[in-house]
Amino acid sequence: MVPTNSQGIFRFTLVQRLFHAFLLVSFLIQAATGLGRMTMETGWGRGVLSIFGGYDASRDVHIFVGRLMLVVLLIHIIYLMTKVDWKHLPKSLWSQDSLVPRPADVRQFFQHLGWMLGMRKYPEFDRWGYWEKFDYWAVFWGMVVIGGTGLLMTYPFWSTGFMPGWGLNVAFWVHRIEAILAIAHVFIIHFFIAHLRRSSFPMDRAMFSGNAGLSLTRHERSAWVERLEADGGMNALMVPQDAGIVKTVHFVVGCTAVVIGLYLLIGAAISVFQITW
């Protein structure tokens, strides 16, 4: 069977999509409760908090979801361990299907920049672009930094057993700045790449449906498609692209997340000028 352009190429398993969906929901909740508490002096902040039952209840929600995210992070790490090709270590870590950064990613980053400025050819991306690898590892880093400082503050009597109490002041600020970084990155850069770019507008549904349109992928990730065609792995990855109600549901969920995210981003950006620093 010759693949046609109307087909999709399989990119994400159900488990991977569930991880993403969990992150989507939990991240929005943490952003709302966190930004709400930060701006609780303003009407906007208290309005956001009232959805979760007010200032105190939001803290409980924030801590509960935070713990849940750390548990899911652990599950994800276990999942990762089962996916590593242990037999061919360490070569398998640097394969094209792996998310581990390679020197080629740096090269492609600059080539991509050159293309944007009209100076170079579009890079031949393989399965993962450098921005996707960055997003993946950024979540790891964020989870460790925000989750770690969050744990210190959730269990202050435990943490002040091995660090002085003023460590909580430090943990609080590290938590806050890293969270603002994560929120701004997701709500500006990640959303832009997945929704506003012309080739993904109005929404890149690959992370929801699990597959990406073949014709787009052929251009966006030419090295991957060529590699698959060369080693005959292509047919196994061809799936019909979903349509109708499923497509609509994915679209609505994705765009709702964007609207919530932008509401939080803009509301908080205005409110930070009205709070005590």
Next chain:
Amino acid sequence: MIPEEIMRQREQKHFRQVLLPLLLVGTFGASFLNVHAQEEVASAIRRYKDREASTGYYEAYEVRPQRSMPLVQIPGVQRGLFPYSPTSAQTRIRTRLTDSHLGIKFYNGRRCVDCHPEQARDIHTIRANLTCRQCHGGEPIASNEHYFSPMNPIRRHAYICAKCHPGASASYAAYIIHEPNPALAGTLKSFPVLAWAFWIMVAIAVGTFVLFLPHTLLWGIREIFMKKHGEAGNHGTDK
């Protein structure tokens, strides 16, 4: 025997002629009494543990009472007929006083934040809406390092913090309540670890955005001028 009817009439007359005027005069007169002191925390958000089991309503006003009875004194508070001397402030070690405001003029009747604006910008005051006295106690406000002060670090965790954070340890009480703003230059001296952590985190955040904001914007602009995929041109050839 007075009939019941007459009794009732007398009562009503009594009410009209005596009680009612008294009530009116009383209500009118009461409005002249100054029963309001300035409230410490003006925010209406919420006040943590404002009702304590012992006293009912937690001390709502942080100023000293405006009038005191000349003959009824709290022992130890009265400091003689001329309590202040112009030099007293210079000769006392202020962090070791039983009354940290000893010798400070115009203390009575003023709000704490009038003189200590920097101490009213922390999470406990702004968000949890604590009053200063919930930690610093009633008059006289002891200096933080005074030997008998409940705020002395040797017992602060037990006497102050554990009221609301049961189980607080001495290490826990080393949390800096009146946290300096980490972005201010002075914090590099007063709380260097906080200042460094702050600036390192800010550098990471700013670095990320300096890299990715222009990158993403450029990318978006470039794609507008890209030929549609699937047509003759593609990402590579439409330069």
